[in-house]
Structure formats: structure tokens, C-alpha cells
Amino acid sequence: MKKIAVIGSGAGGLITSSKLAKDLSKEIKNGEVSIMLFDKKREQEFQPGYLEVAFRGTDPAKIRRPMKKLVSEGVKIVHDNCEKVDLPNRYLKTEGSSEKIDFDYIIISTGSSPDYDQVPGLRDANMDFHTDAYNSSLIYQQVLKIKSGRIVVGIGGLPYKCPPSPNESAFMLDEHFRKAGIRDKVEITYITPFTRIYSADSINEVIAPMYKDRSIESVTAFNTDSVDASKKEITSLEGETMKYDYLFLTPPHKPAEFLKNTELSDEDGWVKVDKRNLHITDYDNGFAIGDTTNIPISKAGVEAHLEGIVVANNIIAEIKGTEKRYKFTGRTQCSMETGFHKATFVVGTYDTPVQKITPSTFNYMEKKVMEKIYWGSLHGHYEWLFKYHFKKDYFEN
Ligand SMILES: Cc1cc2nc3c(=O)[nH]c(=O)nc-3n(C[C@H](O)[C@H](O)[C@H](O)COP(=O)(O)OP(=O)(O)OC[C@H]3O[C@@H](n4cnc5c(N)ncnc54)[C@H](O)[C@@H]3O)c2cc1C
Known part of the structure; x- marks a missing residue:
């Protein structure tokens, strides 16, 4: 049995665990693979919606969903926070238990907070x-x-x-x-x-x-x-x-407290990863994605999403024994609302500088479409749309 642990059920953790559960559904049913997702939180918020709440008075309840509706079939959610990861010995511990939980693969996606x-x-x-x-x-x-x-x-x-x-x-x-x-x-x-x-x-x-x-x-x-x-x-x-x-x-x-002063992280607690394959430095079975990495690009949901897909694809390939491996291109795409129904996007990759995009109502509409499909995208719906939209930046072969 291959045990996959995902720490943090935010944007990155949910998308990654959904992709793994979907593509490894047969192996999960056969008892060859298990996926455990750790997070104390019982509900999730759509963070880009905080701007609408703060400056337009949107009801906070409208941008919140219970976790049980967001976790995909085949993924076991554990409502406890991780407090220690021992990568050489392949186990983790949570705040609420003294038990050592073994894993074969671990993905840290614990985000960042003020x-x-x-x-x-x-x-x-x-x-x-x-x-x-x-x-x-x-x-x-x-x-x-x-x-x-x-x-x-x-x-x-x-x-x-x-x-x-x-x-x-x-x-x-x-x-x-x-x-x-x-x-x-x-x-x-x-x-x-x-x-x-x-x-x-x-x-x-x-x-x-x-x-x-x-x-x-x-x-x-x-x-x-x-x-x-x-x-x-x-x-x-x-x-x-x-x-x-x-x-x-x-x-x-800042990153999650448990990462500070560990061999996984840099001096500020951000997890040290290879910016293309997201491996935690020196460990083949450990990965980090999203805000918690030390990659010097923007901390944003799009990065968490695309990095999660790369990591999930590589774990799936390893478990299924296929040759192909994938890489993250460094693609960013953050919308910037400029008021009065207009927006621009901050778009770039590791190899291409940020583009100059004039604010438009069309961009604003695209931002609104992303909001509409956000919750479904955490379940891995609309993969076809993201593949079409991000083209080669969805992942690099
Ligand atoms: C105002 C605002 C506007 C934004 N607009 C955009 C935008 O337009 N486009 C965009 O792409 N991004 C946007 N973002 C950023 C985006 O929301 C984050 O970058 C994204 O959520 C990061 O995903 P993540 O999975 O790394 O972290 P999160 O989604 O923050 O999830 C981290 C999870 O880890 C959990 N966790 C923490 N510590 C532990 C622990 N010890 N054990 C277990 N679980 C733990 C937390 O409870 C949380 O659920 C915006 C954010 C804000 C605040």
C-alpha cells in the first residue's frame, strides 16, 4: 500500500488530493493506495473574495464552504494539524495525537498567513x-x-x-x-x-x-x-x-509554525524546493506547493494549482510505473481589479517577463468566471478548461 499524506486542505492541497484520487481511483479501490489530507479547519474560504467583503460589503457566508463538501471521494480528511514531519524516517505527527503516521509520499501545502x-x-x-x-x-x-x-x-x-x-x-x-x-x-x-x-x-x-x-x-x-x-x-x-x-x-x-527551524525550511520557515519539480531539497518522496514554498515568485492560488498538478502527475506516474515526468514553468496569473468593472492580469513564467496587459471589462469578466468555477476546480472539475487556458504552462513534459 502506497500512503500519500497531504498537509493543508487549502487551494493547493484540495486540488492535488482531488487529482490524485481521480487518477488513482482504481488503486484506491484495490487497497493499493491511500490518501490522507490533514487540516484542523472545518470550512474553507475563497480568499480572493476578501476584497469584495472588505470593500463592497459581500456577506462573508457567500465565500465560505464546509470542508466536507470540498474533499473528493477517495480522500480521507483528518481534522488535525500537522506538528512534525520526519522526511528521512517517513512519518508525521499531528497536534492532537502522539501516534506516528507513516507515509510514502508527502505534499506540504500549508499556505501563508499574516x-x-x-x-x-x-x-x-x-x-x-x-x-x-x-x-x-x-x-x-x-x-x-x-x-x-x-x-x-x-x-x-x-x-x-x-x-x-x-x-x-x-x-x-x-x-x-x-x-x-x-x-x-x-x-x-x-x-x-x-x-x-x-x-x-x-x-x-x-x-x-x-x-x-x-x-x-x-x-x-x-x-x-x-x-x-x-x-x-x-x-x-x-x-x-x-x-x-x-x-x-x-x-x-509567515509560513506554518511547525516548519520553522527545521531542515525542510530556509531561515524564515519557507520550505526549500526545486522550483521545477517541487521536490523538497534532497528528498524524492517529499514535495511542497503553493504559498509555503521558498520559490521567489508570487504567492497565489494559480501557482498552488499548477504546482499541485505537476506534483500529482509525477506521483501518479511513479505509482503507475510510467516514464513521463512533469515540471512547473513558473506560470503566474493574478488578476488585478482596477475598479469600475475593469481588470488586468499579472502573467509571466520563469522564462518570460510579466506581460503588459491593459485593463479591460473582458479581463474583469474572466476574473468573475474564475470565481464562479473556483469551488468546482478544487474537485478537479474543469481540467479541460485549465489545460486549454494554460496550454504548455499547465505543466511542462
Ligand atoms: C485578498 C486576497 C486576494 C487574492 N487573490 C488571488 C487571485 O486573484 N488569484 C490567485 O491566484 N490567488 C489569489 N490569492 C492568493 C490565494 O488565495 C493563495 O495564494 C492560495 O490560497 C494559496 O494556496 P495554498 O494551498 O498554498 O494555501 P491556503 O489556500 O492558504 O491553504 C493552506 C491550508 O493549510 C492549512 N494549514 C496551515 N497550517 C497547517 C498545519 N500545521 N497542518 C495542517 N494544515 C495546516 C490551513 O488551515 C489552510 O487550510 C488571494 C489572497 C488574498 C488574501
């Missing part, structure tokens, strides 16, 4: 839309009360997931206050540690003029050092101090 401890004062001052839908809904309650003042949005520290999301918050706030007829009374300031409004030049060329047109002020090369909630001031490492009335920054992110 780390308020990195920026003194940020927790007391900030409201963010990267923690969960509930926190995002608190932002909207605040936004509805704002009649004037200075809102500071942007990047409060690196790394974080979904690179365009802080820019989207600026555009969505601009739209909100224009529609409310009080845009002239509300200042929106975007801060970023990068030297331009968007780190990739091609996207910066598209959105920098839009910031100007929409009167969104930008302060670049601003590395948030600390925040003083009592004085309503942010100070940068560069020594600049900025006043705010409302603060909606994206905090820096």
Missing part, C-alpha cells in the same frame, strides 16, 4: 483583508463610516500573498468614495517598499497613470518599520513618518 509580530504597533492600528472573511467584513463596516480623512493602504511588509491585492484595495476604495460622492473629502495614499507602484515594470506602466488620474497618492520605497496607533503615525525604515486616519495595510506573511 505575521503581525514583524511590525511593532501594526496589530493595534491596522485592519487587514488577508486574515479571513470576518476581519475583512470589519473593514467594510469602517469604510461605511468614513466621511473624510486620510486612508493609508498598501504593503506593510514582505512577503505577502496575491501581489496585486494591495493595489486592488486602493482602486476599490477610490470607486467606493466616488460612488458615494465624497471622493474629494477622502485622501487615499498607497505605500510600498518597492521603488514603483507595482514591482513589475510592465504592470507599473499600466497602473501608475491610473493612480494619477484617480488622485491616489503613492509613496514608494517606504518600508514600514513601526506604527504608533495612539499618534496615528507610521514610520518607515528610511526614517519617514506618515499620518493616517484609517489604516488598511497588507501585513507581512
Whole structure:
């Protein structure tokens, strides 16, 4: 019996376990393969929807689903978190049990989450839309009360997931206050540690003029050092101090606690992998995908998805004894809403720089279609559509 353990049932973990269960259904039925998925959570949220909750007042319940509806047939979910992975000896331990759980293959897909401890004062001052839908809904309650003042949005520290999301918050706030007829009374300031409004030049060329047109002020090369909630001031490492009335920054992110200070991870706890085959360094039977890897590309659902398909295909090939192996091309595709039903996409690979894509209503519609099919895609539905859409970037042979 080949035992496959998947740690974390977010976007990457669900897609990977579904693909494995579908393609190994015969082996699972025959008792030759088992798939165990570990996660304490009992429900999952559609994270890109946090923006709609925070800035348009979408009901958080609309972007949430119970886990039992998301786990595919053939996959056994264990509602417990992993606290130790011993790759040389091929076992893991969970928080709720002292039992050693053996595996033949392991896929770590434990994501990333905001780390308020990195920026003194940020927790007391900030409201963010990267923690969960509930926190995002608190932002909207605040936004509805704002009649004037200075809102500071942007990047409060690196790394974080979904690179365009802080820019989207600026555009969505601009739209909100224009529609409310009080845009002239509300200042929106975007801060970023990068030297331009968007780190990739091609996207910066598209959105920098839009910031100007929409009167969104930008302060670049601003590395948030600390925040003083009592004085309503942010100070940068560069020594600049900025006043705010409302603060909606994206905090820096951290990996799952159990990965820190292990041989699997780098000094910050991100899992060290080969960027093409996703093997955890030096281990043929260990893989990591999605936000938790140390690959220096964006932390986004599309990467988690495409990496998961590569890993699942390679494990399936090994179990079935076929020769073919697959690689991840580094494909990114993050949508960036620019307000008023328009969006652009941040698209690139390891070998091709980020493209310049003009915001359009068509792109916005594509983003909306992705939202509609998201839950089904976790079950492995629409594989034909993703293959068609990503073409050779779906995986490289
Ligand atoms: C506001 C916002 C907008 C976004 N927009 C986009 C977008 O437009 N396009 C896009 O591609 N991406 C977007 N993303 C990013 C995307 O949601 C994430 O990158 C994606 O979910 C990463 O998938 P993952 O599987 O690596 O991690 P997650 O989906 O975060 O899943 C990680 C799972 O691991 C579990 N876990 C953690 N620790 C343990 C443990 N010790 N044991 C077991 N389980 C554990 C967690 O409970 C969680 O369920 C957005 C994110 C945000 C916040």
C-alpha cells in the first residue's frame, strides 16, 4: 500500500488530493493506495473574495464552504494539524495525537498567513483583508463610516500573498468614495517598499497613470518599520513618518509554525524546493506547493494549482510505473481589479517577463468566471478548461 499524506486542505492541497484520487481511483479501490489530507479547519474560504467583503460589503457566508463538501471521494480528511514531519524516517505527527503516521509520499501545502509580530504597533492600528472573511467584513463596516480623512493602504511588509491585492484595495476604495460622492473629502495614499507602484515594470506602466488620474497618492520605497496607533503615525525604515486616519495595510506573511527551524525550511520557515519539480531539497518522496514554498515568485492560488498538478502527475506516474515526468514553468496569473468593472492580469513564467496587459471589462469578466468555477476546480472539475487556458504552462513534459 502506497500512503500519500497531504498537509493543508487549502487551494493547493484540495486540488492535488482531488487529482490524485481521480487518477488513482482504481488503486484506491484495490487497497493499493491511500490518501490522507490533514487540516484542523472545518470550512474553507475563497480568499480572493476578501476584497469584495472588505470593500463592497459581500456577506462573508457567500465565500465560505464546509470542508466536507470540498474533499473528493477517495480522500480521507483528518481534522488535525500537522506538528512534525520526519522526511528521512517517513512519518508525521499531528497536534492532537502522539501516534506516528507513516507515509510514502508527502505534499506540504500549508499556505501563508499574516505575521503581525514583524511590525511593532501594526496589530493595534491596522485592519487587514488577508486574515479571513470576518476581519475583512470589519473593514467594510469602517469604510461605511468614513466621511473624510486620510486612508493609508498598501504593503506593510514582505512577503505577502496575491501581489496585486494591495493595489486592488486602493482602486476599490477610490470607486467606493466616488460612488458615494465624497471622493474629494477622502485622501487615499498607497505605500510600498518597492521603488514603483507595482514591482513589475510592465504592470507599473499600466497602473501608475491610473493612480494619477484617480488622485491616489503613492509613496514608494517606504518600508514600514513601526506604527504608533495612539499618534496615528507610521514610520518607515528610511526614517519617514506618515499620518493616517484609517489604516488598511497588507501585513507581512509567515509560513506554518511547525516548519520553522527545521531542515525542510530556509531561515524564515519557507520550505526549500526545486522550483521545477517541487521536490523538497534532497528528498524524492517529499514535495511542497503553493504559498509555503521558498520559490521567489508570487504567492497565489494559480501557482498552488499548477504546482499541485505537476506534483500529482509525477506521483501518479511513479505509482503507475510510467516514464513521463512533469515540471512547473513558473506560470503566474493574478488578476488585478482596477475598479469600475475593469481588470488586468499579472502573467509571466520563469522564462518570460510579466506581460503588459491593459485593463479591460473582458479581463474583469474572466476574473468573475474564475470565481464562479473556483469551488468546482478544487474537485478537479474543469481540467479541460485549465489545460486549454494554460496550454504548455499547465505543466511542462
Ligand atoms: C485578498 C486576497 C486576494 C487574492 N487573490 C488571488 C487571485 O486573484 N488569484 C490567485 O491566484 N490567488 C489569489 N490569492 C492568493 C490565494 O488565495 C493563495 O495564494 C492560495 O490560497 C494559496 O494556496 P495554498 O494551498 O498554498 O494555501 P491556503 O489556500 O492558504 O491553504 C493552506 C491550508 O493549510 C492549512 N494549514 C496551515 N497550517 C497547517 C498545519 N500545521 N497542518 C495542517 N494544515 C495546516 C490551513 O488551515 C489552510 O487550510 C488571494 C489572497 C488574498 C488574501
